[in-house]
Amino acid sequence: MTAVLVAYAGKHGGTREIAEVIGDELRASGLTVEVRAAAEVDDVDGYGAVVLGSALYYSRWRPEAVRLLERNTDALRARxxxxxxxxxxxxxxxxxxxxxxxxxxxxxxxxxxxxxxxFGGRLDPATARGVAEKLMATGRRAGDFRDWDRIRAWARDVGRRVRSRVPI
Ligand SMILES: Cc1cc2nc3c(=O)[nH]c(=O)nc-3n(C[C@H](O)[C@H](O)[C@H](O)COP(=O)(O)O)c2cc1C
Incomplete structure (x- = not known):
């Protein structure tokens, strides 16, 4: 059966947890799924479809997610x-x-x-490191804004599309 790769990059675990929930939904729809840190993915050869997510920091993606795209452009174009x-x-x-x-x-x-x-993110004052992170995690921005229903619905939609496009 063709596997789906769900790769993620973040700093504080919030994006990893989103990737894990996406992986759970894809599995529930009958797909074989691997959830992996983007930094640990050398190539995408064994996968029929790829989901890649990054946390946003200063309007940028995490470098390990960008590297995965840069190093696998041709293979990703084919999936x-x-x-x-x-x-x-x-x-x-x-x-x-x-x-x-x-x-x-x-x-x-x-x-x-x-x-x-x-997707909304999470800013936890308890795990914020350094002045910039502590400043970000204050006031109305502090908290967990990940909407699990929305994330699961998106994953189910991705699952349907994967199943219609990839032989499983
Ligand atoms: C220093 C700092 C900069 C951030 N910059 C952005 C940003 O530019 N845009 C945004 O939407 N979120 C920004 N965020 C929020 C993070 O993307 C959010 O906390 C996310 O859930 C972190 O994911 P992680 O737990 O996987 O690292 C920033 C957070 C911090 C601490």
């Missing part, structure tokens, strides 16, 4: 690829759609990726 990022925090977190950073826009076009989804 269906879905991208997501997680970041917005605060009351409007799940009403916000963030554009891909410029470099990732080019790479997404090169691999003909599906439209990128934005």
């Amino acid at each position: 269906p690829v879905w991208l997501f990022h997680s970041g917005p925090c605060g009351p409007d977190a799940n009403l916000t759609r963030v554009s891909l950073p410029a470099r990732v826009t080019l790479l997404a076009a090169a691999i003909d990726a599906e439209r990128t989804e934005t």
Whole structure:
């Protein structure tokens, strides 16, 4: 059976947990799934479809997610690829759609990726490191804004599309 790779990159585990929930939904729809840190993915040869997500920091993707796209452009172009990022925090977190950073826009076009989804993120004052992170994790931005129903619904939709495009 063709496997789906769900790769993620983040700093504090919030994006990993989103990737794990996406993986659970894809498995529930009958697909074989591997959820892996983007930094540990050398190639995508064994996978029929790829989901890649990054946390947003200073409007950028994490370098390990960008590297996965850069190093596997040709192979990714030959497979269906879905991208997501997680970041917005605060009351409007799940009403916000963030554009891909410029470099990732080019790479997404090169691999003909599906439209990128934005998910709310999590800012936990308890795990914030350094002044910048502590400042970010204050006031109405502090908290967990990941909408699991929305994430699961998106994953189910991806699952349906994978099943219609990839022989399983
Ligand atoms: C220093 C810092 C900068 C951030 N910059 C952005 C940003 O530019 N855009 C955004 O939507 N979220 C931004 N965020 C929010 C993170 O993307 C959010 O906390 C995310 O859930 C982190 O995922 P992780 O736990 O996988 O690292 C920032 C957070 C911190 C601490």
